[in-house]
Amino acid sequence: MTPDALAACVRDALAGLVSAGTLSIDVPAEVHIERPKSREHGDYATNIALALAKQAGVAPRVIAEQLAVELAKTDGIASAEVAGPGFINITLDTAAQGEVARRIIEAGEMFGHGDALAGRSVNVEFISANPTGPLHLGHTRWAAVGDALARVLTAAGATVAKEFYINDRGVQMDKFGASVMAAAHGQPVPEDGYQGGYILDLAAEIVAEQPDLLALPADEQMPAFREAAYARQLAQQQHVLALFRTVFDVWYSERSLHESNAVEHGFEKLREHGHVYEMDGAVWLRTTDFDDDKDRVLIKADGEYTYFASDTAYYVDKRERGFDLCIYLLGADHHGYVNRLRAVAACAGDDMDDNVEVLIGQLVKITRAGEEVKLSKRAGTIVTLEELVEEVGVDAARYSLIRYPVDSPLTIDLEVIKLRTNDNPVFTVQYAHARVSSVLRNAADIGIDWRALGFDPGLLVHERENELLGALAEFPRIVAGAAELREPHRIARYLEALASTYHRFYDACRVLPRGDEEQSGEHLARLWLCASTRQVIANGLGLLGVSAPERM
């Protein structure tokens, strides 16, 4: 019996009361089933009687009493009791609870997957940095969270594409080119250029491979250096992200948007919907029709398209490529874009609540043993994605960035996430996986083929077994919730609780026969419980892009 199945039982019981005339309500589509914090409150609890009291015009406890009687008759439910103001505390039959282990093993890697977002085609755009330098910490939070979000949405049934928009057009690119060119000539980079040491490295690489660039006429030389440096810097970003296990399905060049006339096309599309007008020699989009605080210019008085025009065209292009939900992950310094991006969707004739979502992530602060690491481009103390991975490893970096909700500012201590102790939650979770793997290895070594032998779920009667089964049964709901709320950190928090629950079980319940002890049904049932725990931890870590080691 899973929480979802139990919710269906509660709905059936309500429908029964309604048709019998004892209750006068509309049977709700959703019944909230929760796992009580206190074990004294049974395996599951529901507040449905409290929620329905007003509509029914009856005291919540009265509804609860009637419903509890019905529920207690249901197969798989051992008891249903009314508590407090009208909660119903439900205890399952041991066997009904234990069946969860079988379902997990049968579903394998698919356990936790659902169909809540089936049929949705989702574009998740994140990072989208200029190709003018290395990816830094601000990008890194999204590299981890965006990738995990895409995995979670996929698990919820959506078709997902991860997309990186390359800002490869405009004055920043020219400054980048000019900086590299200056460095190649051994000159100081321009005042408003890019200062980092990587510029010198890029210049040296390019000169070594293409020395003839230095001899080009002045007006051809900067573009030549710009293009050579662009290619190398983009490749470097792609390489680093691949190491970080964040692999994009689409790298979309802003230039290509202009070269394919998509900007004109997007502009025409907006014009068709009637939100475009001219004023002071410029062409504007009336985004104030849809909650933006001011209208935005599409074409400047000098006839040039604005960057905003690219954004609108890019949105139209995504929709025409078949995505019905465009998710943008932006840093807090871009929160002013939220309303205008939503307005763009509305101006293009879309539903700004359904076709577009903008998630804002707060900034990341780095400390080392409690001391803040100042991030300064000029002083060269920027922490790059590559450096973070070199220092703490991919697993610790990804996990540490994912386990916090993105709407609060985050402080990460480099010393802490390197620790291989409980200070560092990623190791707690990975250790639990390694520990359970070890038990299963030992079982195989002494010749127990648990999978072939099967098990009796009714034997899992220990309190710690019950806790663990309950925690495992939660996983599909956790995944669905993380997808619906776009909050992958829920997976991490769940895994930490599951790891802790497993350790408590392990401490109290001997799994394998000792010495010359006979192998019993209890041993087998516990092995199935272990195997299903390993499966769920592995599935959860997989959603975060973190490895699940068999040994550590």
Add this chain to the structure above:
RNA sequence: GCGCCCGUAGCUCAACGGAUAGAGCACUUGACUACGGAUCAAGAGGUUGAAAGUUCGAAUCUUUCCGGGCGCACCA
């Protein structure tokens, strides 16, 4: 000035309007003839920034303050 986000244990942070606000670390005290002790058990630690409101019930929703972060281009 206008707008968005945040404020929870000493620290880093959880908690889709639910029951006694929870974890980890740090602190105190226990459990090792160990299926991986990288573990477990127990204790202490809180006026959820403040005040009012909404309701059976508020850290969560509303309003007003206080404090912190970020943003308000015919830049990209």
